[in-house]
Amino acid sequence: MPQKSDDLKPDHTLLYQTHSPFARKVLVFAIEAGLRDRIAVIHHETSPTNRNEVIFNANPLGKVPVLVLPDGMTLYDSLVICDYLDRLHKGRKLIPHKRPRRLHALRLHALAQGMCDAGVLYRWETNRRPENLRYPALADGQKSKLIETFDYLENNLDPTIGPTMPITVGHIALATGLEWIAFRELIDFKAGRPTLTKWYEEFGARSSMVETRYSGQTHD
Ligand SMILES: N[C@@H](CCC(=O)N[C@@H](CS)C(=O)NCC(=O)O)C(=O)O
Numbered sequence: 001m002p003q004k005s006d007d008l009k010p011d012h013t014l015l016y017q018t019h020s021p022f023a024r025k026v027l028v029f030a031i032e033a034g035l036r037d038r039i040a041v042i043h044h045e046t047s048p049t050n051r052n053e054v055i056f057n058a059n060p061l062g063k064v065p066v067l068v069l070p071d072g073m074t075l076y077d078s079l080v081i082c083d084y085l086d087r088l089h090k091g092r093k094l095i096p097h098k099r100p101r102r103l104h105a106l107r108l109h110a111l112a113q114g115m116c117d118a119g120v121l122y123r124w125e126t127n128r129r130p131e132n133l134r135y136p137a138l139a140d141g142q143k144s145k146l147i148e149t150f151d152y153l154e155n156n157l158d159p160t161i162g163p164t165m166p167i168t169v170g171h172i173a174l175a176t177g178l179e180w181i182a183f184r185e186l187i188d189f190k191a192g193r194p195t196l197t198k199w200y201e202e203f204g205a206r207s208s209m210v211e212t213r214y215s216g217q218t219h220d
Contacts, residue, residue, distance in 0.1 A: 010040040014081075015058055015066040018043050021116045021180035021218045022078040023065040029082045031208035033089045039067075059111075076083060082169050096171050101116045108170025111149060112177040118145040119181050126186075128141040128220055146187055154193040174206050175203040176212075 014030075016023045030039050046052050046064050058066040058074040067075040067084065075081050086095045095104045125139035153174070176199050181189060190197040203209065 002189035004005045006066075010038055011070045013037055013040045013042060013068040015044050015064050015068070016057060017039045017046060017064045017216075019180075019183070019214050019218065020046075020064055021119075021177050024176045024180070024212050024214065025078050025169075025173050026065045026067070026081045027136075027212050028176055029094060029169060030085055031211065032172065032206075033085055033094060034091055035085055035089055038088070043216075047218060047220045049220045062139075079113070079169070082172075082217065084170075092166060094167065094172070101168070103178075105170040108168070109173045111152075112170065112173035115146060115149045115174075116180060118142045118149075118178045119177070119184070119186055122146065123184060124188060128218065143187065146181070146189075150187075150189040150193060150196065154196045157199055158195060171203060175200065175209060179204060179209070180214060 014023070014026060016027065020178070027036075027039075027041065029163060030036055044052055044053050044055055044064055048062070048127065052062060055064060055066065056062045057067065059076045063076065063083060065076065065078055067081045069075060069084075075084055083095060086093050094105075119142075120144035121137055122194055125134050125136070178189060178196075181187060191199070
């Protein structure tokens with residue numbers, strides 16, 4: 001007899017952070033894959049200037065997310081965890097197996113991941129780093145990557161991918177990444193980009209997104 005979801009006990013632990021776009025991508029992915037009940041979520045603060053021993057014991061890079069499997073193995077980074085989770089359920093795959101959907105999904109994921117990486121660096125240069133150590137040329141360089149990405153998305157994001165269409169890891173990474181940029185008030189990506197804004201707002205209304213809103217501050 002199939003187990004009711006109420007009967008399921010978490011057999012995985014996600015070392016998480018309530019304000020990390022990479023960690024939230026994994027949690028939204030787990031919810032969309034119907035695996036939320038199998039994962040206990042534990043918040044951790046991480047920063048390259050503020051060592052977290054628990055996270056270093058699980059991942060030598062000292063970063064979240066980390067998924068602890070039932071046998072104790074630890075998995076990172078976020079895409080590797082998503083790939084693992086996608087093989088754990090029998091529903092429609094969020095990382096498609098066949099081309100061209102697979103290539104589109106993974107490329108969109110890479111773009112979203114790069115957007116977050118640029119956003120993190122931009123935030124260091126404009127906010128996190130002590131003011132006398134900031135390097136404005138680096139901030140400008142990261143900002144231009146973000147602007148290029150927003151403009152590319154405005155012109156190239158498939159408008160047929162709405163909340164009722166099949167979603168992929170690429171869409172999850174993009175929605176959680178954009179919402180992180182809005183949460184941190186890095187750059188207003190909505191201004192002058194109606195297509196991207198509509199997509200972002202529609203995706204943000206999914207229950208997986210509503211249940212996982214960002215909160216908290218970075219502890220450097
Ligand atoms: N490529 C990694 C990035 C993970 C990452 O950068 N996590 C941040 C939180 S947003 C972190 O833990 N940073 C701590 C550090 O850089 O030491 C992934 O996709 O999982």
